[in-house]
Amino acid sequence: MQPPPPPSVTPSPPPGTKSTGTCRGPTASNRCAFEESGRIVVDYVRYPDFGINQWLGKLILGQASTDVQGWLHRATLDVNAGTFHSKQVSDRRCEFPSVTPLRAGARHRYTYLLAHSGPDAWRGPQDVLVKMDMETGAETVVPLGAGHYPSEPTWHLGESALRSPLTPSLAP
Numbered sequence: 557m558q559p560p561p562p563p564s565v566t567p568s569p570p571p572g573t574k575s576t577g578t579c580r581g582p583t584a585s586n587r588c589a590f591e592e593s594g595r596i597v598v599d600y601v602r603y604p605d606f607g608i609n610q611w612l613g614k615l616i617l618g619q620a621s622t623d624v625q626g627w628l629h630r631a632t633l634d635v636n637a638g639t640f641h642s643k644q645v646s647d648r649r650c651e652f653p654s655v656t657p658l659r660a661g662a663r664h665r666y667t668y669l670l671a672h673s674g675p676d677a678w679r680g681p682q683d684v685l686v687k688m689d690m691e692t693g694a695e696t697v698v699p700l701g702a703g704h705y706p707s708e709p710t711w712h713l714g715e716s717a718l719r720s721p722l723t724p725s726l727a728p
Contacts, residue, residue, distance in 0.1 A: 588655045596633040599653050599667045601626045623678035652708045670706050681705040
């Protein structure tokens with residue numbers, strides 16, 4: 557049995573305009589969106605195919621035999637122009653992009669991720685946290701130590717969080 561073809565995202569342009577962009581391939585974890593000058597900007601993880609589903613199933617059983625796929629992208633959807641552009645912004649394999657609740661729905665400089673430390677970790681669970689600077693591409697990587705693995709992030713903005721290297725900036 558073959559998996560279904562990857563979905564396409566094609567903007568529906570206003571009457572009298574023409575669509576010029578299509579995104580092909582599965583996407584997930586797209587909670588980091590904001591509107592800017594009439595365009596929708598989304599930070600998300602993009603996969604080349606549906607292999608992530610099989611990979612996750614095998615990971616749970618301790619049998620992942622392929623490298624994880626999934627890279628952070630930033631997409632811009634301009635509904636008025638009928639365009640969709642997506643650009644990979646990191647070579648690091650990652651999942652669960654997130655922004656601080658203080659910046660939810662607003663332009664943000666930093667996106668926070670679960671990620672793999674490198675090729676030796678690509679067949680196991682994510683083993684580092686990453687603060688990605690979406691303006692410069694700089695990454696602040698926080699290793700968790702051998703045998704420690706993060707899960708989908710939640711936010712606690714108490715006193716101890718203010719001293720963390722992952723503390724969000726309140727600036728746009």
